[in-house]
Amino acid sequence: MVLACHSKHFKKMFSGPWTESQKKVLEIKEFEPAVVEAMLRFMYSFHYAGNKDAGTIFHVKVYECADYYAMDVLKNMAAEKFRSVVGSVVTEKELVALIEYLFESPDLGLRNLILDRITERVDTLLDQDWFDGVMVSVPEFAAAMVRRMHRRNPMAYKCYNCHFSIPWSSMGTNPTNCYHCNAMVQWGDADGRLHSKTL
Known part of the structure; x- marks a missing residue:
């Protein structure tokens, strides 16, 4: 009953x-x-x-x-x-087990919660071998992380001279000069972290 x-x-x-x-x-x-x-x-x-x-x-x-x-x-x-x-998961073993379990079974709605926590710590995690390992061994997790990071920090071209920034997807193929001041542009993410100069 x-x-x-x-x-x-x-x-x-x-x-x-x-x-x-x-x-x-x-x-x-x-x-x-x-x-x-x-x-x-x-x-x-x-x-x-x-x-x-x-x-x-x-x-x-x-x-x-x-x-x-x-x-x-x-x-x-x-x-x-x-x-x-x-958010209190601190051991590598537990985090790997959690990722494997969530991403090797059908998504019932909890994946975003672990992705939120990992995204908050991603700069630290990317320097760790075990995290590289789980990105390789669980490709669906790696794909979800790429999508999440792109939405969080969409790639952009940023001018070092006038600081003008525009989404990478709007700039066409490999532009080398700023549309505002004609100086050399660099590309990075929307948070302002620059990765390299364009060729």
Whole structure:
């Protein structure tokens, strides 16, 4: 009865012509026991505790479970818990595991949260070998980072003389002189960090 109140999925299982409705027994094999326990605790108390051994990824798994069983309130709670702890992920091992898990499975809406956190630290992370490794091993993550960084810092031509800046996509092919003062231009990003002079 409690399961059916929280989920249309369970309601159908127990009211339709299924084995579960006849035996009144439900066997869940799609998710690990700790995740199922969190779901059941939520059903009775409208709360669930994190799993210290599983770390941040535990909330992602609870989110997936809630999505699977159409439990929107639990899904929102898991997303909020994930949002509150993802910024505190400090070990390389945990961050790599999180990236691999999120980007090697269908996107259910949590990828942007980890991309936000990584974008904030990207200048530091780019200098680390393990981050290069995960960019290579998880190409979908690398592609998402490129799209995110482009939106954040669109490439632009910037004049060192008059500081005029215009988006790279609007300048045509390899311009070498500023449209305002005719001085040599450099190209960089919209934040003003210059990378090199044009040829």
